[in-house]
Amino acid sequence: MSAIGTETIEGFGPSGETAQNTRDRLRAGSVGVLLAALASIPLVANDYWLNAVLIPFLIMSLTALGLNLLMGYAGQASLGSGGFMSVGAYATYNLLLRLPELPLPVSLLLGGIISGLVGIIAGLPSLRIKGFYLVASTLATQFLLEWLFNQYGWFSNYSTSSSISAPRLAFLGHDLSSPTGRYLLTLATVVVVTAVAARLVRSQTGRTWMAIRDMDTAASVIGIPVSAGKLKAFFVSSLVIGIAGALWAFAYLGTVDARSFNLDRSFQVMFAIIIGGMGSIRGNFLGAAFMIFLPILLDHLGSGVFGGTVDPGQLENFQKALFGALIVWFLIKEPRGLAALLSRAWTQLVSRINR
Amino acid sequence: MSLWKQKRFISNAVGLAALALSAVVGTSVSAEEAKTQYVPLATFRVGAYASSGIPVWAGEIDYFRYINEVEGGINGIKLVWDECETNWEVEKGVECYERVKAGKNGSPVPIFLPHGDPISKALTEKSVADKIPLVTIAYGRTEAIDGRVFPYSFPVVFSFWSEASSAVNFIAEKVGGKDKLKGLKIATVYHDSPYGKETQVPLAHLAKTYGFEDIQIPVPHPGNEQSAQWAKIRQLKPDWVFLRGWGVMTPVAIKTAAKVGFPVDHIIGGIWSGSEEDVRPAGAVGKGYLAITPFPAGANFEIHQKLKKYILDKGLSDLKDLKSFGSVYYNSGVDEAIIAVEAIRTAQAHFGVRPINGEEAQWGLEHLDLSEKRLAEIGATGLQQPLKLSAKDHEGGGAGKVLQWDGEKWNVVSNGWVKSDRDLLLPLIYERAAAYAREKGITPRDATN
Numbered sequence: 001m002s003a004i005g006t007e008t009i010e011g012f013g014p015s016g017e018t019a020q021n022t023r024d025r026l027r028a029g030s031v032g033v034l035l036a037a038l039a040s041i042p043l044v045a046n047d048y049w050l051n052a053v054l055i056p057f058l059i060m061s062l063t064a065l066g067l068n069l070l071m072g073y074a075g076q077a078s079l080g081s082g083g084f085m086s087v088g089a090y091a092t093y094n095l096l097l098r099l100p101e102l103p104l105p106v107s108l109l110l111g112g113i114i115s116g117l118v119g120i121i122a123g124l125p126s127l128r129i130k131g132f133y134l135v136a137s138t139l140a141t142q143f144l145l146e147w148l149f150n151q152y153g154w155f156s157n158y159s160t161s162s163s164i165s166a167p168r169l170a171f172l173g174h175d176l177s178s179p180t181g182r183y184l185l186t187l188a189t190v191v192v193v194t195a196v197a198a199r200l201v202r203s204q205t206g207r208t209w210m211a212i213r214d215m216d217t218a219a220s221v222i223g224i225p226v227s228a229g230k231l232k233a234f235f236v237s238s239l240v241i242g243i244a245g246a247l248w249a250f251a252y253l254g255t256v257d258a259r260s261f262n263l264d265r266s267f268q269v270m271f272a273i274i275i276g277g278m279g280s281i282r283g284n285f286l287g288a289a290f291m292i293f294l295p296i297l298l299d300h301l302g303s304g305v306f307g308g309t310v311d312p313g314q315l316e317n318f319q320k321a322l323f324g325a326l327i328v329w330f331l332i333k334e335p336r337g338l339a340a341l342l343s344r345a346w347t348q349l350v351s352r353i354n355r
Numbered sequence: 356m357s358l359w360k361q362k363r364f365i366s367n368a369v370g371l372a373a374l375a376l377s378a379v380v381g382t383s384v385s386a387e388e389a390k391t392q393y394v395p396l397a398t399f400r401v402g403a404y405a406s407s408g409i410p411v412w413a414g415e416i417d418y419f420r421y422i423n424e425v426e427g428g429i430n431g432i433k434l435v436w437d438e439c440e441t442n443w444e445v446e447k448g449v450e451c452y453e454r455v456k457a458g459k460n461g462s463p464v465p466i467f468l469p470h471g472d473p474i475s476k477a478l479t480e481k482s483v484a485d486k487i488p489l490v491t492i493a494y495g496r497t498e499a500i501d502g503r504v505f506p507y508s509f510p511v512v513f514s515f516w517s518e519a520s521s522a523v524n525f526i527a528e529k530v531g532g533k534d535k536l537k538g539l540k541i542a543t544v545y546h547d548s549p550y551g552k553e554t555q556v557p558l559a560h561l562a563k564t565y566g567f568e569d570i571q572i573p574v575p576h577p578g579n580e581q582s583a584q585w586a587k588i589r590q591l592k593p594d595w596v597f598l599r600g601w602g603v604m605t606p607v608a609i610k611t612a613a614k615v616g617f618p619v620d621h622i623i624g625g626i627w628s629g630s631e632e633d634v635r636p637a638g639a640v641g642k643g644y645l646a647i648t649p650f651p652a653g654a655n656f657e658i659h660q661k662l663k664k665y666i667l668d669k670g671l672s673d674l675k676d677l678k679s680f681g682s683v684y685y686n687s688g689v690d691e692a693i694i695a696v697e698a699i700r701t702a703q704a705h706f707g708v709r710p711i712n713g714e715e716a717q718w719g720l721e722h723l724d725l726s727e728k729r730l731a732e733i734g735a736t737g738l739q740q741p742l743k744l745s746a747k748d749h750e751g752g753g754a755g756k757v758l759q760w761d762g763e764k765w766n767v768v769s770n771g772w773v774k775s776d777r778d779l780l781l782p783l784i785y786e787r788a789a790a791y792a793r794e795k796g797i798t799p800r801d802a803t804n
Contacts, residue, residue, distance in 0.1 A: 051481070052453035056446060097794065150548065157794065162549045163476050168796055177480075253445060253477040257549045260445060260473065296450060299440065313400035313409070316440045320401065 022354060038187055042180040050179040051252075057292045058186045059247045064272040064284035065197055066240030071270070072278035073201055074233035075213025076126050080138035081241050081269040083122075083145035086261035087115040088242025089249035090155045093164040097157060104171045108189065108243055115242020116235040118145075123234025127227050130216075142266055149258040156257070163257035166250035182251040189247060193240055198281050200236070209233050210279075241269075275330060277337025286338035290330075295323055391435045392428070392699060392710045393462035394419070395455035397470050402442035404602065407632055407684055408470070409675070412438070414688025416673040417666050418658075422696055425665050429700050430708045435459070441471060448474030449481075456485055463712035465702070466490050466695050466720075472550055475508070482507040487713035488720055490698075492691050493518070493626045493649055497553060500781070501788035502721065502749040503799035507713075509720055509749045511694060512742065513626065513649035516784065517753040519543075519554040520775035522597050522623050522647050523561050525757050528770060537566035542593035544584060544608060546601045547573035554599060554625075557780055564779060568593075578604030585611045595621050600628040606636040613640035623647055623757065630683040634760045642762040647755040647773070649740065650690055652765040654681025657734030658689065683758075683765065690739050697733075698723050721746050740772050746802040753777045 041054065063081060070076050092111030095102060102110070125137040149155050149162065156162045169176040169185065176185050200206055208229040211219040220226045249256040268291060276287020298319045306315055334341040396415065399408045419434045428434060437459070439451035448471055458464050467487050469475040475495045482489045483506060489495070490509045497516050499508035513521075526541065527533040543558060545551035555571060562569035570593055572584050578600060585608075588596065596617065598608055605628040612622060620643035624633065629646025637644070654663070659681055666672050667680060679685050702711045702719025711719065725742040733739075742751040757769035792799055 047456070047485075048453040052450040150552075159791075162552065165476075165479070165791075165795065167794065178484075253449065254480045255476040256445075257473065257476070259548065303437070303439075312398065312438050312440065313405070316401040316442075 022350060026350065035191065039184075042183055047179050050183045053293065053296060055179075055183055055186050055252045056248075057288055058183075058190045059244050059252055060269070060272060060288035060292055061285045062190050062193060062247070063241055063244040063269050064276060064288050065194060065281065066237045066244060067269050068273045068276075068278065068280070068284050069197060069201070069209075069240065070233050070237035072273060072280065072283075073206060073213060074209035074230065074237075075216075076123070076230060076233060077131065077135045078138040078237075079135055079263070079266045079270065080119075080122055080141040080145075082261040082263060082265035083142040084115050084119055084238040084241040085245025085248060085265065086145055086149055086258055087118045087238070088112055088245035089256060089261070090149055090164060091115060091242065092246035093167070093249070094155065094157075096167045100167070104169060104176070104185075105189075108246055111246045112239040112243040115245070116239035119234040119238025119242075120231050122238070123231050126230045126234065139263075142263055146258045146262060163255050164249065165255035169250060186247050186251045189243060193243065194281065197236075197240065201281070205229075205232060205236075213279075271327070273337075275327060275337055277339030280337065280339035282342065283337050283339030286342065290327075290338065294326065295319070298322060390432060390710070391460060391462055392432045393459040393464060394434055394436045394695060395451070395459075395464060395467065396436050396438045397441050397448060397451050397468060397474070398438045399441050399443040399470065400438075401440065402444070404443050407630065408443070410679040410682055410684035411470070411688040411691070413673040413675075413679065414685040414690075415692045416688075417662055417671075418689050418692035418696070420671055420673075421662055421666050422692075424671070425661070429696055430703055432703070432708065432710060434696075435462070441474060443471045443474075445471070445473040445477050449477055452478055452481065456487055458712075462710040465699055465711045465713060465716035468691060468695070469495075479505065479508055485713065486717070488717045490691070490694065490720070492687065492694070494550075498784055498788040498791055500748060500750045500784050501799075502746045503802050504788040504792045504797055505749065506746075506800055507717060509744070511720075511744065511750060512690070512740070512752045513755055514750050514753070515550075515553040515625075516557040516780050517750065517775035517777065518625055518647060518755060519557045519597070520561060520777075520780060521753075521755045521773045522625070523558075523565070523567075524775065525623065525645075525647060525769055525773045526595050527565075528773065533565060539567040539595065540570060540591065540593040541567050541595050541597060542570040542572055542588060542591065543597045543599060544572045544574060544581075544588070545599040546578060546604055547575050548601070550601065550627075551599055554597075556783065558597075560780070560783060561776070564776075574600070574604055574608070576604075577602060579607050581607055581611045585615045585617065588612070588617055589615045595623065597623050597625065598628050599625040600633070604628075605633040606641070609634065609637035609641050609644055613637075619643045620645060620759070626755070629758060631679075631765070632684070639762065641760050644760045645768070646758050646760075646765070647769075648683060648758060649752065649755050650683050650687040651738060651756045651767055652681060652683045652686060652758060653738075653767075656738040657736065658693075658738065661734055662689075686738060689735075693733060693735055693739055694723070694725075694742070697725060697729070720744055720749075723751070746800065748781075750777075 067081050070078055088111045091114040092107050095107040095110055122138060122141040126134050156164050176182060208224050211224050212226055212229050216226050245261060272287035272291045273284060275290050277283025302315050302319050396412060398412050399405055419436060422428060423433050439454060441448040441451055448469055452467060456464055464487050467489050469478055469489055469491060472494045475489055475491045478489055488507045488509055490511060492511055493513045495510040496508060497514045499505035499510050500514060527536050543554065558569050570591060572587060574581055574584055600608055605624060609619060612619060619640060622644055624646035626648055629648045634641040634644055674680060698716055698719040699711050701723050702715045705718060706715045721744055723744045727741055730736050730739055740752040740754050744751045754772035754774045756767050756772055758765040759768040
């Protein structure tokens with residue numbers, strides 16, 4: 001707080017304590033306003049915003065959150081996110097299909113838990129290897145899972161094309177299959193999971209993860225259970241990603257097959273957290289926004305400004321190049337991600353308001 | 356920061372956000388152009404499959420231009436279109452669909468052409484909610500043939516099941532009748548994906564019916580190394596190979612077959628293994644390769660002469676490389692455009708001459724009747740098979756022509772259109788549609804209207 005003490009001479013400047021209060025109030029207030037805004041969006045937004053922009057953004061944020069717990073907090077790099085999403089999607093599908101009496105949130109959670117258990121198995125190699133070697137083993141998980149769901153018809157209830165499609169989405173008698181219903185389902189899930197995750201990373205577990213991330217040898221020397229911590233990280237991360245996968249399949253696309261969760265998806269999630277900020281809850285949302293909103297915005301600007309005059313193929317290629325250039329530019333500006341960039345701006349804003 | 360500064364800051368921020376918002380939403384509706392019919396095009400001009408897509412839009416756009424320039428639109432209603440790039444990715448496809456579904460300049464969307472199997476699947480339910488028919492030519496969900504369960508999905512012309520059955524019937528034509536199929540070995544080399552596996556059920560059923568041996572050999576994606584698969588072929592010695600590839604898999608298969616000495620003229624490619632782009636990279640060994648397709652290649656159909664005269668020669672064509680004129684993919688675009696235009700025309704005859712919306716176009720599609728006579732009027736005899744759709748039958752045709760590559764171009768070698776055994780397969784398809792309806796809690800529509 002550079003402002004502290006310098007302008008108190010004027011007689012009405014805040015003391016250190018009130019500056020902290022302002023910050024907390026601003027933070028709590030902005031979270032409240034954001035939530036209220038997000039919840040009231042269906043009143044004003046049309047199908048396009050809900051179906052094509054906001055729902056994928058929220059789900060991508062949730063997936064990024066899942067990976068961030070593992071990679072950003074516990075330091076275990078993984079390229080298996082797509083695979084865990086597919087486990088969550090196929091598990092939830094089978095639960096909804098075979099145990100229709102379970103309420104939707106329970107099926108979602110159980111689907112997530114199944115994905116978490118698969119995550120523990122996939123995380124076993126992390127007890128022995130780390131870094132790029134671990135990435136390679138999670139890559140194997142990704143390919144194995146994709147192959148599994150394509151190969152065995154049981155998972156997709158023997159549909160002709162191994163695709164799964166959402167059974168009726170309903171909760172407490174309310175039909176959630178409209179765009180608004182699916183949006184609110186997604187929003188509620190994301191809010192609950194994010195709140196739990198935010199508590200978790202500030203708890204004993206979170207501190208264990210960060211100790212492992214920063215130096216696992218040192219952590220084990222001071223008596224932190226490294227192996228259990230790593231497996232716990234894999235479990236929680238895959239659980240969150242699994243729930244996100246089920247939402248991706250049923251709240252967003254409606255019908256999917258294993259290809260929707262291929263390696264490209266895993267990379268997309270990883271890029272989202274690198275751009276957003278590793279080890280930051282807020283970063284997941286920023287990174288997902290970057291990955292989902294920006295290409296759409298570029299596309300609209302491109303077709304709005306040049307539509308009809310420039311060859312559409314060239315225009316598309318140019319947008320891709322521009323998107324790539326923007327990623328590079330942001331990472332040069334702030335290698336720790338958009339979250340760090342934002343928190344710098346935030347600090348500046350608070351100090352200016354307090355001035 | 357003083358109070359008014361804060362206020363200005365906030366209002367600036369709000370203004371900026373509003374600006375960004377309006378840039379995104381930015382489609383203004385003007386009523387004066389409401390006499391045009393909007394047809395959105397979901398394209399993939401970039402990405403892994405761009406090379407096969409580009410000639411498709413050219414065929415489609417050229418036909419639309421022909422309708423506008425020469426025929427003055429559909430009964431005077433001119434077509435307008437714009438493109439939305441999907442990269443053949445399902446998320447982008449959904450985004451495009453949501454972007455265009457409200458229509459443009461007062462014209463509703465009559466038909467959406469998803470151009471991508473996963474995209475069409477993701478849109479299956481959304482299209483029902485929005486009442487916009489999805490027309491998927493030679494791809495898409497096979498069960499959707501049952502329009503009672505899938506009212507807004509139209510896998511018209513040639514489903515994968517029909518493709519498999521027509522291929523078998525072509526083999527029967529070659530060996531001298533269906534009774535001669537008994538004891539033959541037919542190996543299907545397929546892309547190991549949902550698309551590739553789609554023909555397993557019908558082929559197993561046909562094998563049981565006709566008594567041939569059905570061998571299934573998967574090739575993992577992308578299929579740029581197939582020694583193991585073709586070594587197995589060499590060992591099993593099938594009489595015919597049915598090749599259901601995608602992308603790079605097809606030319607590699609042809610080359611590898613030549614290497615192990617399997618006769619190329621006993622390989623029948625499927626719909627997506629049967630274009631110039633599939634066989635040219637295989638080089639000289641591709642000579643004699645067969646392919647079954649609902650889009651016969653060739654630039655000598657009557658409609659092509661019209662397109663050449665009024666569109667290509669006037670420099671209005673969307674084709675960059677005029678060599679692709681009359682290629683399999685170009686012709687598939689023309690086919691698709693003909694079906695869309697005729698469905699709109701049929702709907703206009705019933706609902707009145709004006710821009711048609713999705714619900715009306717659905718009626719138009721279900722009452723579409725492209726008879727030999729109508730096809731002759733269009734100039735598409737031989738290019739497009741006769742097609743009659745109904746609520747119970749969203750496929751209609753179910754026949755393909757077999758082409759043979761002579762090293763330069765495709766020639767039709769089958770005896771006209773090779774029909775599939777639809778009577779045999781339709782009950783199975785209806786069964787699957789009914790299972791889907793049960794799973795989703797859909798009450799099938801009454802098909803008598």
